[in-house]
Amino acid sequence: MKHDIIILLGILLIGCQSQPIQSCSESDDLLYEQYWQFQESMLFGIGDEDTAIESLFKSAEAGYAESQSQLGGGYAYRPDLIKRKGADIDSAVIWWLKAAEQEDYVAQKELAIFHVRMKEWKQAKYWLKRAEKNGFEDETLYHEIRGYERRNVQPIPKESRIAVKQYYQFLSYVQSGYKLNFDIKNLIESAESGYVHSQTELACCYAYRPDLLGCEKPNIDSAVIWWHKAAEQDDWVAQEKLAQHYADIQDWKQAKF
Known part of the structure; x- marks a missing residue:
């Protein structure tokens, strides 16, 4: 998809002659x-x-919107592809904003997701609506935003936003195929600070990727503890994982809950 971009190229004067402006x-x-x-x-x-x-x-x-959107994604999820050492969510947001203002729905969707992760549901709702006008649909994201709105969830305070950055660093570590340097203690610290998405990811590490935590085998008990912490904050992934866990052990009362 191409966007109409008007670029004014400088005219290089050489004596009395000039270069023609590129169309x-x-x-x-x-x-x-x-x-x-x-x-x-x-x-x-x-x-x-x-x-x-x-x-x-x-x-x-x-000013090419698709490149701006791609660059934002690189900073957030695949810094290795743009020769960066780790995720830089601040730079990602800057580039997504540039693309989103040109109605790039991928950037608008990523901004909605970012603001959900910051618990800034008003901004998340704004960007999701703009993305939907450009053809994007995501019922799960919509319901997550509506949940925050109904409960009037407050945004994450500035002094606690390091937890969000640590979460994005973990995501980029995973999506790079574990090529980036990442200290798993950062994910644990983020989870312990109460950041819900890191709690869910930490639980999944205990359940499915214990090697990332330096463990030899899964620790389901620890996974359940962290899923419960996230589920109490209405994280639907954690709630789904708990339901599956209790179904597996045939605790139907808990599974139904």
Whole structure:
């Protein structure tokens, strides 16, 4: 999908002569090509990786919405693809905002998710509505926002927002295929601070990936403890995991609850 972008190129004066200004259409095509140069490099290994990353940044900085959205995703979830050491959610939000204002629904959706994770349901609701106008649908996200709205959940205070950053660092660690350096103590610290999404992820580590915690085998008892903490904050993933756990041990009363 191409977006109409008007780019005014500077006129280079050499004596009394000047270079012709590149047309809007030609500029658009160039930005699109730079965007796809990155896609082809990441997906198919075509071309030089460093050049592809540079092209993505150039395209995003020139105002191409899809590149801006992609760059935001890189900072949030796959910093390794843009040669960064770890997740930088602040930079991700900056780029998503640039793309979202150009009606890129992927960026709008990511902003809605980010604000849900910050418990800023008013902003989450705003961006989800804009994304829906551009064709995005997600009933789960909608109900999560509605749940916060009904309970008038308060945003995470600034002094506690490190927990959210630690959570995104864990997500990027997992999505990179565990290539990035990440201290699992950061996830534990985030969970212990009360951050619900980290509590759910920590529970899942105990249940399914004990190796990430330095354990030899799953610890279901610990998983259940953390799922309960998250479930009490109405995290639907934790609630679903608990229901499945109690069904597995045939505790139907708890499973139904």
